[in-house]
Amino acid sequence: MNEWQPKITTFLCNWCSYGAADLAGVSRFQYPPYFRIIRVPCSARVSPKFILAALRHGADGVWVSGCHPGDCHYLEGNYYARRKFALLKGLLEHIGIEPGRLNFSWISSAEATKFAETAKGVADEVKALGPAKHFIKTRAEVA
Amino acid sequence: MHEYTEKIRDAAKRLLKEGKVDTFIGFKKGSVPMMNEPALITDPDKADLLHWDSNCGLNLCNYLTKRTDRIGIIANGCTSRNIVTHIIENQIKREQLYIVGIPCTGMIDPRAIKRAVKFKEILDVEEKDGRIIVKGNGLEESFEKRAFLQKNCAICLHRNPVIYDEMVGEKAPEQQEIESFKDVKKIEVMGSDDKWGFFTRMISSCIRCYACRNACPLCYCTTCFVDEAQPQWVGKSIDPTDTMTFHILRAFHCAGRCTDCEACERACPMGINVRQFTKKLNKDALELFSWEAGMSEDQRPPMDVYKTDDYNDFIK
Numbered sequence: 001m002n003e004w005q006p007k008i009t010t011f012l013c014n015w016c017s018y019g020a021a022d023l024a025g026v027s028r029f030q031y032p033p034y035f036r037i038i039r040v041p042c043s044a045r046v047s048p049k050f051i052l053a054a055l056r057h058g059a060d061g062v063w064v065s066g067c068h069p070g071d072c073h074y075l076e077g078n079y080y081a082r083r084k085f086a087l088l089k090g091l092l093e094h095i096g097i098e099p100g101r102l103n104f105s106w107i108s109s110a111e112a113t114k115f116a117e118t119a120k121g122v123a124d125e126v127k128a129l130g131p132a133k134h135f136i137k138t139r140a141e142v143a
Numbered sequence: 144m145h146e147y148t149e150k151i152r153d154a155a156k157r158l159l160k161e162g163k164v165d166t167f168i169g170f171k172k173g174s175v176p177m178m179n180e181p182a183l184i185t186d187p188d189k190a191d192l193l194h195w196d197s198n199c200g201l202n203l204c205n206y207l208t209k210r211t212d213r214i215g216i217i218a219n220g221c222t223s224r225n226i227v228t229h230i231i232e233n234q235i236k237r238e239q240l241y242i243v244g245i246p247c248t249g250m251i252d253p254r255a256i257k258r259a260v261k262f263k264e265i266l267d268v269e270e271k272d273g274r275i276i277v278k279g280n281g282l283e284e285s286f287e288k289r290a291f292l293q294k295n296c297a298i299c300l301h302r303n304p305v306i307y308d309e310m311v312g313e314k315a316p317e318q319q320e321i322e323s324f325k326d327v328k329k330i331e332v333m334g335s336d337d338k339w340g341f342f343t344r345m346i347s348s349c350i351r352c353y354a355c356r357n358a359c360p361l362c363y364c365t366t367c368f369v370d371e372a373q374p375q376w377v378g379k380s381i382d383p384t385d386t387m388t389f390h391i392l393r394a395f396h397c398a399g400r401c402t403d404c405e406a407c408e409r410a411c412p413m414g415i416n417v418r419q420f421t422k423k424l425n426k427d428a429l430e431l432f433s434w435e436a437g438m439s440e441d442q443r444p445p446m447d448v449y450k451t452d453d454y455n456d457f458i459k
Contacts, residue, residue, distance in 0.1 A: 048395050049376040052388050069451060079449035086454050087398045090427045096339025105459035118459050134339045137384040
């Protein structure tokens with residue numbers, strides 16, 4: 001009955017993955033309802049600070065999705081994002097964040113099926129890991 | 144006195160007298176043993192304050208950021224690599240600098256020496272023929288320098304400066320058969336819970352003094368992310384999560400820029416191995432982007448460029 005449901009903070013690029021999510025909805029594709037979607041202008045807009053803030057505030061997983069390499073609306077944003085995320089994922093996993101909690105994908109606005117499938121994959125992975133144990137801030141925020 | 148001290152003083156006097164530089168940056172003897180302090184010399188008569196031995200572990204590049212005068216600076220391997228990083232990041236111009244290169248054979252770790260003499264008070268430390276002689280009240284011991292090197296110096300692969308205008312001595316032989324990332328690999332094979340435990344324990348004594356940030360030549364932002372209030376990305380308390388966030392972000396800001404000079408660890412009053420964070424990034428930058436920071440003035444840093452065929456395996 002009261003099955004635990006993960007919360008997954010999702011950053012979607014306005015020009016592709018957000019459109020894919022939209023199309024997936026219009027097309028009535030089923031995917032798990034665990035995602036809190038935040039629309040960003042580009043995957044490169046997602047700063048490591050955002051990802052850490054999401055985890056710190058209790059997200060069980062983070063998923064960042066942008067345009068395929070070469071298809072960036074701003075021509076090269078996702079190339080920079082890829083380098084940034086490669087190092088960030090390496091560092092966070094080195095520190096002890098489980099590998100399945102951080103997810104990255106390239107999904108174009110036409111790939112509604114890929115969006116639904118990736119969403120299922122991400123949800124399954126995070127669900128398998130269980131609630132986030134590390135890196136959640138429990139004490140009150142001090143200004 | 145170390146043989147280089149005299150040469151550094153001569154160079155500083157000459158450069159200041161000839162008017163080639165306005166300021167000369169070097170080290171002077173600190174008020175306590177094994178703690179040399181940075182010295183900015185503008186008067187050639189005061190050049191005799193300058194000093195060099197194996198306790199010059201701070202990174203002098205920290206004093207170059209956005210300076211407008213002409214500067215003479217002493218630089219060993221890691222400092223010179225930080226100077227290169229400063230040049231490619233437009234923090235200083237090469238034309239402003241006169242670099243006196245120092246072949247470095249490593250700095251000694253004051254904490255290791257203190258442990259070795261069982262925390263008795265040390266009043267004087269001398270260096271002779273690769274040995275360190277520690278003197279105190281009823282205490283005189285001698286150690287081999289090689290066994291008391293700073294951790295980064297023990298695995299150093301770039302002892303000689305990358306850029307320089309003159310050298311104070313023959314280039315030091317580079318160390319061979321060094322395994323640079325042994326400690327990182329040891330952590331990499333652990334499970335996530337063990338890793339988390341390791342890092343949480345490691346930073347549990349952190350008092351958030353930001354000495355690691357202040358000692359680091361890479362940290363020159365006008366407003367640091369820890370001082371930002373709206374939005375506040377990292378809480379100001381010593382909540383373990385906030386402390387971890389600080390350490391992760393501090394390290395990440397050094398991604399692809401860190402030269403592993405160990406100024407951060409040396410500055411840490413609690414003796415936290417903050418290099419464990421940056422070393423992982425250095426390893427990844429080397430493995431994924433074949434990049435070592437500060438080796439060339441002509442190459443852009445890895446986070447500033449991209450390749451269309453970059454590492455993509457982690458993306459779905």
